[in-house]
Amino acid sequence: GGMFRECLSLEEVNLSALKTSRCVDMGQMFFACKSLKNIDLKSFDTSSCTYMGDMFADCISLTSLDVSNFNTSQVTNMSNMFHNCRKLKSLDLSSFDTSNVTTMSGMFSAEPSMYLGEVEEGHIYDSLEDQKWMLELQSKLFMELENLNLSSFNTSNVENMNAMFLQCIKLKTIDLSNFDTSKVKNMSMMFLTNTEGYGWEKLDVSSFNTEKVEDMRGMFFGNLKLKELDLTSFRTNSLTDVITMVNGCDNLEKLDISTMDFENVPLNNFDCMLQTVGRNPNKCEIKVTDKVHRKLQRSNCAANDRDIIWNIPDLHISTDYSKDGTVKQLQKATKGKGINLVFMGDGYSDISIEKGYYEEDMTSGMEGFFMQHPYKYYREYFNVYMVYVVSKTDVQSKDHTLKVDFSGRTINGDIFIDGDADMARDYAKKANADFNWDEVVVAVISNTSYGGGVCFSFSPEMNGQGDYGQGFSVAYVPRGFGDVHIQYVTAHEMAGHGFAKLADEYAYDIPDYFISNAEKEGFRQSESLGWYKNVTLKGDPIKWQKYMDDSRYSAQDLDKYQGGYTYPEDFYSPSFSGIMKTTSGYFNAPSREAIYYRINKLINGPDWKYDHEKFVEFDLANFFIPNLLDQ
Secondary structure (H helix, E strand, C coil), rough: CCCCCCCCCCCCCCCCCCCCCCCCCCCCCCCCCCCCCCCCCCCCCCCCCCEEECCCCCCCCCCCCCCCCCCCCCCCCCCCCCCCCCCCCEEEEECCCCCCCCCCCCCCCCCCCCHHCCCCCCCCCCCCCHHHHHHHHHHHHCCCEEEEHHHHHHHHCCCCCCCCCCCCCCCCCCCCCCCEEEEECCCCCCCCCCEEEEECCCCCCCCCCCCCCCCCCCCCCCCCCCCCCCCCCCCHHHHHCCCCCCCCCCCCCCEEEECCCCCCCCCHHHHCCCCCCCCCCCCCCEEEHHHHHHHHHHCCCCCCCCCEEEEEEEEEECCCCCCCEEEEEEECCCCCCEEEEEEEEECHHHHHHCHHHHHHHHHHHHHHHHHHCCCCCCHHHHHEEEEEECCCCCCCCCCCCCCCEEEECCCCCEEEEEHHHHHHHHHHHHCCCCCCCCCCCEEECCCCCCCCEEEEEEECCCCCCCCCCCCCEEEEEEEECHHHHHHHHHHHHHHHHHHCCCCCCCCCCCCCCCCCCCHHHHHHHHHHCCCCCCCCCCCCCCHHHHHHHHHHCCCCCCCCEEEEEEEEEEEEECCCCCCHHCCCCCCCHHHHHHHHHHHHHHCCCCCCCCCCCHHHHHHHHHHHHHHHEEE
């Protein structure tokens, strides 16, 4: 093999005298002959050849190729045979006998090549910048194939079709009805496209037998023009990996996976399987079984309920409501009188409760509340209760008991989340009706993949409640795609907004968006109760100036950043990033002070006096930026 390998300047070659009747290995024969424009192969006798892997790979200047005289009856390997033959617009393989071929991996694929100087040999492209650069480069490299006749292909012995048509972006459709895939084990990236504005318009894979397929990673990735995908012929007996399988099919309107049970696919191998599906312009209807829907919910498949209509013919309806309203204490305070937190869920059927998913998510929310300083230090002072709420189904609906609704929109177009706060409070009372409700924070974790959350805080019921953030709060936290999402959104909504009464530190990117006089007055009233200690209204003294002037806090990104309380110009916020701006990272110093202040007021009573130097000593002894970033 490799007879003319990397003859980079070779433009033409006369092969008329070449005797090939006894040649068994033609692998890489013209590999990376990037200047070669035409090859006359009429004299080729390939009757003895068994290996044609990479035969014409990286021949990027080839505009035509006649292989009609090829006898391929003995060939077993055609992997990457036409890989990166990017200028070929048509290829007639109707004479090919592929009855003995076992691998067609990358046969018609295109991707960056180090042999063409497009990527660096030995370089590991693992950084975020590298990956972005690679994706951009890959999007520019594709096959020009517009016609491909595979009607003669006998694929009965093929086991590997990995990346077979990767970046064949100009093939709008292809007839694969004759494909026998009964022995195929690998279909990963088979139809992957990564060039905006292109992709398969129609893919009929109804003839596919997938009983032995183990890997479907990225199989249909990036097909922006695909509107329907019927996978009802697919069986998943052997399937173990579907990572990014339909990722990037933004315009998909119908996806039928109702016959796929994914029984042997572990949860971590669903990652990003359905990411961005149905994003533009219409929602995508996904037909699936109830069991699979529940499994997808527990995975990181990234199916966003905002973009999806779930069609579940066998949708389970709850029948066992015996646990509804019952209480389990997740944590008992071992110090002080106990500060009370209550968790409950929405969109969890009796099955999800029986399987332990409900308690798993409530526990995850609890861990999210305590994962940041200074909550970590004061954890022993908190009681945490879980109240069971049995919903009719596992599909998000505003008709469930707590009436969590994701149908509204905020002023900037984000999802506005709403719910029945009174009902949440009624369920919280089942933990203890005698709570001081001005001190209680409730979290409702919704069994949905919507990304954001919201918190509603109410003015204290009793007058003279001081300056330490009193007032009942209900935080709504979508479970998103698992523990990490629950924990960080709980930290932002429940620990930040609900308990400490902190404000959002981000701002909407909306022209001419200014605070009204009425809203300004409401903000002032809330300030008097000790709310919003982490933002400053423009024109007021900066609330965290003492930290900006303190050299002990010089490494903590504290400044006067424009924007906050969702307004781009009317407020200042203390830091460039952090929990109250991006739902990641940590609470900044003025936020930590507000948390510390409220906890100590609740522990020691309203007469407790704040000592700033004692707080700084405590804060610097317990707050470690590297540890938090490692999370």
